[in-house]
Amino acid sequence: AQSVTQLGSHVSVSEGALVLLRCNYSSSVPPYLFWYVQYPNQGLQLLLKYTSAATLVKGINGFEAEFKKSETSFHLTKPSAHMSDAAEYFCAVTTLVRGSYIPTFGRGTSLIVHP
Amino acid sequence: DAGVIQSPRHEVTEMGQEVTLRCKPISGHDYLFWYRQTMMRGLELLIYFNNNVPIDDSGMPEDRFSAKMPNASFSTLKIQPSEPRDSAVYFCASSLSRGQDEQFFGPGTRLTVL
Numbered sequence: 001a002q003s004v005t006q007l008g009s010h011v012s013v014s015e016g017a018l019v020l021l022r023c024n025y026s027s028s029v030p031p032y033l034f035w036y037v038q039y040p041n042q043g044l045q046l047l048l049k050y051t052s053a054a055t056l057v058k059g060i061n062g063f064e065a066e067f068k069k070s071e072t073s074f075h076l077t078k079p080s081a082h083m084s085d086a087a088e089y090f091c092a093v094t095t096l097v098r099g100s101y102i103p104t105f106g107r108g109t110s111l112i113v114h115p
Numbered sequence: 116d117a118g119v120i121q122s123p124r125h126e127v128t129e130m131g132q133e134v135t136l137r138c139k140p141i142s143g144h145d146y147l148f149w150y151r152q153t154m155m156r157g158l159e160l161l162i163y164f165n166n167n168v169p170i171d172d173s174g175m176p177e178d179r180f181s182a183k184m185p186n187a188s189f190s191t192l193k194i195q196p197s198e199p200r201d202s203a204v205y206f207c208a209s210s211l212s213r214g215q216d217e218q219f220f221g222p223g224t225r226l227t228v229l
Contacts, residue, residue, distance in 0.1 A: 032214045034217055036218075036220075041222075041223075042222060042223075043119070043208075043220030044208075044218070044220045045220065046217040046218075049215065051215035090158065094214045094215075095214070096214060097171075098170075100146075100163075100165055100170055100171075101146075101212070101213065101214040101216075102160075102163070102171070103160070103218060105157070105158045105160075107157045107158075108157060108158065
């Protein structure tokens with residue numbers, strides 16, 4: 001079974017500081033990897049995804065993530081945090097299971113941005 | 116497209132009552148997923164459909180939970196009878212059939228069972 005580990009249920013940064021949210025996955029085959037963001041009282045929405053085209057993936061709102069196969073990681077970064085980035089972030093991996101592509105989500109990391 | 120539509124947005128009911136949650140996926144999407152989100156357990160996949168056929172319901176917690184997809188544009192998740200521990204936010208999501216296709220989530224239904 002696939003698993004996704006997000007280190008740190010909460011990450012706190014100052015406005016303007018670097019954001020780093022960690023994600024590691026277990027997969028025996030090249031996966032498809034995603035980061036989703038959830039704002040309060042809303043559903044999840046796609047931030048970015050890795051589909052093997054390039055190891056460094058750029059997403060919306062200035063976020064990017066780098067796929068490192070040797071480390072089985074897909075960490076999310078943003079150079080400068082903004083107050084509006086405060087939200088819950090989920091890493092997900094999609095793998096082929098009995099003919100269907102099934103997502104596995106991490107537990108999520110709550111990003112707190114303080115002035 | 117209006118995105119994934121869920122109704123109701125909020126549901127408050129009493130223990131023992133039947134609850135029906137509804138979902139309209141994005142037109143043309145092959146997959147439909149039902150999730151439950153709680154503080155304690157995070158985001159849990161309950162069941163998913165491929166072309167209206169239930170593929171894996173191993174995430175459904177108990178026989179009190181059932182889901183149907185009578186056609187490509189409608190799905191229901193039913194809880195009968197409901198219990199206080201069923202209180203959660205329930206999300207419906209849909210996607211195309213390729214692994215690199217992301218899921219599109221609805222706004223969720225916040226269920227409170229008293």
